[in-house]
Amino acid sequence: MSFISEADALTVKRFFKDFYRRNFSRLYIPSRLPEREFGYFTFEKKIMIRHLSFNSPQELWGKIAEDTPLHIYHSAAFYKYPRAPMDAKGWLGAELIFDIDADHLKTPCGKEHDFKVCRHCRRAYPVSLDLCPDCGQPLMKVEWVCDLCLEAAREEARKLLSFLEDDFGFNRFRTAFSGNRGYHLVVEDESILELDQAERKELIDYITGTGLSMRLMGLEERVIDLETAPKLEDRGWRGRIAKAAFEILASKNYDALREVVGDSMAQTLIDEVEEVSKALGEDVPWNLMRPKLRKALFEAARELASAHIDVVVTQDIHRLLRLGNSLNGKTGFMAKLFDPNELDEFEPMSESVALPMDEELAVYVIRAPRFKLGGMEFEECENELKKLPAAAAILLLCKGAATLP
Numbered sequence: 001m002s003f004i005s006e007a008d009a010l011t012v013k014r015f016f017k018d019f020y021r022r023n024f025s026r027l028y029i030p031s032r033l034p035e036r037e038f039g040y041f042t043f044e045k046k047i048m049i050r051h052l053s054f055n056s057p058q059e060l061w062g063k064i065a066e067d068t069p070l071h072i073y074h075s076a077a078f079y080k081y082p083r084a085p086m087d088a089k090g091w092l093g094a095e096l097i098f099d100i101d102a103d104h105l106k107t108p109c110g111k112e113h114d115f116k117v118c119r120h121c122r123r124a125y126p127v128s129l130d131l132c133p134d135c136g137q138p139l140m141k142v143e144w145v146c147d148l149c150l151e152a153a154r155e156e157a158r159k160l161l162s163f164l165e166d167d168f169g170f171n172r173f174r175t176a177f178s179g180n181r182g183y184h185l186v187v188e189d190e191s192i193l194e195l196d197q198a199e200r201k202e203l204i205d206y207i208t209g210t211g212l213s214m215r216l217m218g219l220e221e222r223v224i225d226l227e228t229a230p231k232l233e234d235r236g237w238r239g240r241i242a243k244a245a246f247e248i249l250a251s252k253n254y255d256a257l258r259e260v261v262g263d264s265m266a267q268t269l270i271d272e273v274e275e276v277s278k279a280l281g282e283d284v285p286w287n288l289m290r291p292k293l294r295k296a297l298f299e300a301a302r303e304l305a306s307a308h309i310d311v312v313v314t315q316d317i318h319r320l321l322r323l324g325n326s327l328n329g330k331t332g333f334m335a336k337l338f339d340p341n342e343l344d345e346f347e348p349m350s351e352s353v354a355l356p357m358d359e360e361l362a363v364y365v366i367r368a369p370r371f372k373l374g375g376m377e378f379e380e381c382e383n384e385l386k387k388l389p390a391a392a393a394i395l396l397l398c399k400g401a402a403t404l405p
């Protein structure tokens with residue numbers, strides 16, 4: 001919970017309550033509802049209330065109406081006794097879940113837009129400080145999210161979907177915006193429900209390109225045979241490596257090389273890349289590269305083509321997952337479900353806005369970088385009393401970037 005004051009939390013809670021009262025029917029109801037474990041955080045307590053289950057949507061809605069959760073989750077797993085302690089639940093299977101969070105991606109913008117706040121002095125400070133220079137209290141970090149963060153997350157979701165559809169042939173998915181900095185993807189195919197942790201780890205290794213062998217791709221020979229080396233038309237990882245390598249050469253993406261071999265080593269390879277790029281024809285000219293460049297290009301291609309998922313989440317067969325179309329207490333946005341085919345068109349900063357834009361709320365903004373929300377743009381501001389649309393004001397209150405005057 002990042003609210004600056006109790007009054008802030010109470011105000012946000014009032015908006016959440018009103019949202020739920022009007023929108024129960026929009027909430028996602030997971031399949032086999034009575035076999036799922038539910039858990040939630042309230043606005044008041046720091047620990048999660050869990051080991052709950054509901055026999056009908058009405059029962060679930062009743063609980064939400066009564067307690068107004070700050071965050072609400074359900075298990076990806078099905079249990080015989082979802083209310084029992086963990087070791088007595090009787091695990092029956094679990095959907096395969098993926099979490100992509102901009103937080104874990106190497107976006108350069110985090111350094112620019114994240115900051116820290118002293119909730120006592122109500123001032124913003126750089127992330128590098130731990131204690132408030134004025135009062136000595138610990139500072140609270142505010143993680144911002146911008147278009148770059150969201151696009152980076154979308155790109156990872158795109159790659160992940162391609163692995164799941166094209167390489168594994170899965171065809172039943174749910175995709176949702178997390179309501180903050182990323183995306184959730186759930187595979188519902190019957191065939192995966194009973195996979196254990198080790199089997200899920202194998203899927204993860206494939207998706208992340210872990211243990212991929214240059215030798216098996218014919219790239220460690222002294223003289224490269226283009227017939228056995230990865231080609232653009234190949235299926236699976238061979239094709240992915242070839243496409244990513246081709247792209248790196250064609251766009252002279254030196255950053256991709258720097259990332260895997262470091263600055264000084266990349267510098268020594270750049271002249272060679274320039275030469276090889278000139279010879280770029282229909283496919284990757286692996287045979288024209290010296291072993292060092294071939295290895296660097298292979299590693300960079302693997303990094304570029306793999307999907308950067310939160311491995312811990314996917315491997316955990318008891319994991320709780322945010323309820324689709326519920327509100328995320330870190331932002332007040334909806335964890336909006338959308339059609340996986342519409343990933344490219346989905347606009348998180350407008351489609352997930354769930355709280356009113358036509359009602360205003362006055363807040364004291366400690367700091368807010370420039371942001372867009374619900375089709376409106378808000379300028380950067382600091383230490384300023386502002387009247388904002390409720391959805392924007394609540395975003396700032398949830399993040400601890402503003403407080404009620």
Ligand SMILES: [Zn+2]
Nearest residue numbers: 118121132135
């Ligand atoms: Zn302070």
Ligand SMILES: [Zn+2]
Nearest residue numbers: 109146148149
């Ligand atoms: Zn960003």
